[in-house]
Amino acid sequence: MTTTQPQKLPFGSDYLQGAHPALLDQLVATNMQATPGYGTDAYSDRARELIRAACEAPQAEVHFLIGGTQANAVAIDALLSPWQGVIAAHTGHISQHEAGAIEASGHKVLELPSVQGKLSPADVKAFVDGWWQDGNHDHMVMPGLIYISQPTEYGTLYSLSELEALRAVCDECDMRLYVDGARLTYALAAPTNDATLADLARLTDAFYIGGTKCGALFGEAMVFPVPNTCPHFFTVMKRRGALLAKGRLLGIQFQALFENGLYQRIGEDAVEQAERIARMFIDAGYELAIPQYTNQVFVSFDDATLARLENEVDMSFWEHLPNGRTVMRLATSWASTEDDVSALAKLLA
Amino acid sequence: MTTTQPQKLPFGSDYLQGAHPALLDQLVATNMQATPGYGTDAYSDRARELIRAACEAPQAEVHFLIGGTQANAVAIDALLSPWQGVIAAHTGHISQHEAGAIEASGHKVLELPSVQGKLSPADVKAFVDGWWQDGNHDHMVMPGLIYISQPTEYGTLYSLSELEALRAVCDECDMRLYVDGARLTYALAAPTNDATLADLARLTDAFYIGGTKCGALFGEAMVFPVPNTCPHFFTVMKRRGALLAKGRLLGIQFQALFENGLYQRIGEDAVEQAERIARMFIDAGYELAIPQYTNQVFVSFDDATLARLENEVDMSFWEHLPNGRTVMRLATSWASTEDDVSALAKLLA
């Protein structure tokens, strides 16, 4: 666990603070209103409308969940048949850092190798073809779904053509495609990104628009572009303890995020700051372990430098490299200030 | 689902509004602070301290969950061995209104008859004795836990001596005792109540102190009076999608609830208003379907009166009686105002 301490420069993660002030303001303004529960309120309905519009998917079914692990576990189980498993990068969040939440619902995570967090469509195709060709395949877990995250856990992006290629594999092999968008706004805002919300709605069976790491107190918006993709999803959420009693808290926040382009703006600002930080490190002679695309910057340090910098800057440990160096991650967010970035610049100078 | 409309007098439930202003103020005041995630922050630690003190259980392990169904499902699964089931009233929340969340984790709810929502210790004892005496008991689900709610779904209360009797059954029969405290403050504040938080900590293996229905935006505090009752409960929560990323949101709210006796005061105020409402109905010639003890008032209506009143007052449908009358529930909370109660009085006059 990151042991962030407030006095350090807060680049440890993108969920260290509360909510973007615009969201908090709305929660305060609506606090004394009485509304029905479980997401059946008018705020949630309005947020659903805004999300459908942003996705250019007027028929889409939208449900609000509380956090990422929950969103992944509930949706993936609902998208799979009991005898199916989900293909994911070995480095994927569901493979490594969700404490077995997918297996807890009875499904195998079929882990494939990845490069900088990304699955290759060709690898997926080869794996699925192998399954069908294997004479024992009815003794094996049937691949039913591809899980990817956009951006990945390594801050890399699937291009539109890669997404289309994964969709094509799904169509050929009777599988579904699911995108974990915990940090989706930072993908949407990345200069190199060419896949829009509308593309995701067109190409996936389900994806979620992350709130927790993108400006909300908490909350993720699950989008099923085709309604009834997962029947009785309301009850499915309830059965998994994933239905918020005061569901409007999610509706109000997502309404605020999607009302005036705020969600996109949060992404753009954070990515811009991450670009500055990446450049600062490069200019100061540091090496990035992975190119910076979104709001995450992965820097490789020697021990002495790391020890010095860690006293001043909150960063996340990423991995030890075989060459003895250590990769740390810095993340920006709506809460990153110009002052923070400038202070960091000073430390690197 | 209750179809509350704001313009009616809001007695439909105790979770129609946001949070008690004192809690919201704290969320606003701390919004820009950077803290570590998943409940490892100082606010959560402080809230745990306050709860331990209120329970006179200095060793207690306290975890924060987001909602009631989730809290029940995660804790009950953790308290049971796989081959065990949980005894509950047929009318219990886990028996009826949690969409099979307990069964979803593989456990049978062993439903017993109840009177006004309460299990009788003698009935429980007889059931468990029958299990042990049955020659086939190793082909049957072993009772491993008693689930009760305090107050019950019918607003009734277990007395201290009843709780002690249930504890005694558990001790005799190698079972555990768990209390669902979704509305616990209204039990603690009831004039007829004689079971304190310290009693619960002394007599149960686990119980939760409800936040969602008692003044918080959301949140329930799970108390294990004996530490390590459920090993690795942090990971168990994560695996079930029940770990809030910005865990401090729960810590901050429970700190506010327990800092200056606010939790107790919220209960007292709501119970007092419920008493006034109950008296108003009785004085106006109505009949209570169940005596009023806490913040819930169950009134029996004929069709004509109900139709008239429903235009003005948001209430929850409870049940149709064999005699053709309908029972409706009114609930008060921190958000019930003197004006609301007075307006209701006028309608009944």
Next chain:
Amino acid sequence: MTTTQPQKLPFGSDYLQGAHPALLDQLVATNMQATPGYGTDAYSDRARELIRAACEAPQAEVHFLIGGTQANAVAIDALLSPWQGVIAAHTGHISQHEAGAIEASGHKVLELPSVQGKLSPADVKAFVDGWWQDGNHDHMVMPGLIYISQPTEYGTLYSLSELEALRAVCDECDMRLYVDGARLTYALAAPTNDATLADLARLTDAFYIGGTKCGALFGEAMVFPVPNTCPHFFTVMKRRGALLAKGRLLGIQFQALFENGLYQRIGEDAVEQAERIARMFIDAGYELAIPQYTNQVFVSFDDATLARLENEVDMSFWEHLPNGRTVMRLATSWASTEDDVSALAKLLA
């Protein structure tokens, strides 16, 4: 557990001995043949053909499982969606004596009261209607399947018109109908029975033809009258550890049972013996606790008589009656001999 001792008259159950000699002979005769595994052999195919013919269901999909609890658990899970539960009599085998096997797959058993082991179609209809009418039904477990056993655990029978009425409820309420036929041959052979295998195939979504209690070493034949009712059922069985490696052992036994009407004959002989036993008890002044229809005879005893008889006869304890008497069950089977029945007659004389 029944503590049968060989020297007593063996009426404790219908699965105390091995297999009907005709089946064992076939197992011996085929022992040295090499066949492919997992039920893909010619014997299993032939048994499937014979069962389809007996059920007048030429399209039916037939799978072989090893035992009753396994058959119920695997099929019921496959027939239900995750958010659905199964309606069963409170006295049903899946409600009481399968150690929570249904809940272990995540489904609630929705227990309804029964009379002598039978569900009433009207009760089922009322329950399901109540579910749909309840404003909270999307917070409750959706009834998705009716489970009955034919004959029931109390040796009683559903008439054809009752089965049709249950089917009608299923059609009206979008549910499925499943019949546990652990002792099916004894139902088919009962003089009062008017529901044939073809009726079961016409009226149910799935049912199993019991082998273990009807002459086989082990084995149950699951019949899905409409193919692909449960997709990938082969893999579903494998995933649940329910696929026998040497699957032909099941095929060979069911082929023998259905080749020359043996299954029906086993039922007829056992029911005839049970009728004689029932009459013997009645003639000797005993009282049957439940009328005898199939191969089970439920007799009510006072303590002294029971103590005396138990020294000589292996029977199963059924229940203690409020009047102090005890109900014991005697069961006949293919292995009951004329000598056994005559010896019992002598004891009662």
Next chain:
Amino acid sequence: MTTTQPQKLPFGSDYLQGAHPALLDQLVATNMQATPGYGTDAYSDRARELIRAACEAPQAEVHFLIGGTQANAVAIDALLSPWQGVIAAHTGHISQHEAGAIEASGHKVLELPSVQGKLSPADVKAFVDGWWQDGNHDHMVMPGLIYISQPTEYGTLYSLSELEALRAVCDECDMRLYVDGARLTYALAAPTNDATLADLARLTDAFYIGGTKCGALFGEAMVFPVPNTCPHFFTVMKRRGALLAKGRLLGIQFQALFENGLYQRIGEDAVEQAERIARMFIDAGYELAIPQYTNQVFVSFDDATLARLENEVDMSFWEHLPNGRTVMRLATSWASTEDDVSALAKLLA
């Protein structure tokens, strides 16, 4: 699935025929005896005694299950806590060929690379150490058990010192050790083997002695060297549909296997034949893909040779090699005859 045809030489697998005649004779001899069910009979008790003696583990708890997937799934779930996963070779049976049976009970299979089917103790240690050192380990699946098969799926063997090294890792890291002995007799009989049944009982927390592939119609004997390792295992089996009604069928077969050293002899004979077959191939200029240790012979073929030989010999497809050749597996068993081996010799000559 292997599509064995009886007229070919039957080397496709070691479970193509029924049971060793000595077992079948006993099943026939005892067929008409009435015994209590579910493994509570005297034959099962006697078999347990013989197994305890063979394992030099007088306190061991022994349970009989029906097949390998079932045995693995039930025992591994019982050995793990819900938040734990099981370490296995990527090529392990539970990783690949059990249709997700382990995940179906909620546990992740933590797959590690292997060489010829074997896990290296050092790799396991490094993996577990990594888990403990990772700052996020409480968000990850905790390794709780090591699964190995003896012999492995590739016919290779763990040496006694390797087993001791794995045990040491378990002791250091608070894990358990489990051995899948589906083909255990062929390991015990291998000339290079130095790990006895007593060693397995001394070093593991549980292992099973395979029957299905070692001469029985079906059946696996699960050995817990320390009693109560998995409490209420009888009910756990029942709940999973893994309890055979006529449990004596398992007891009778294991009694026959262990009464006069038959189990060991079956292994020795089959291994000797496999050695002859391996030598025959080598002498005829073929290449073994993996050295032959037990009853399995893995031979690498070019397409033309394979096509020719497949017309006469039933073998199992194993894998396509990058060099275009194909690996096929031949397996011997109690049912392999001198005539079969000689006929094969003729084909290779």
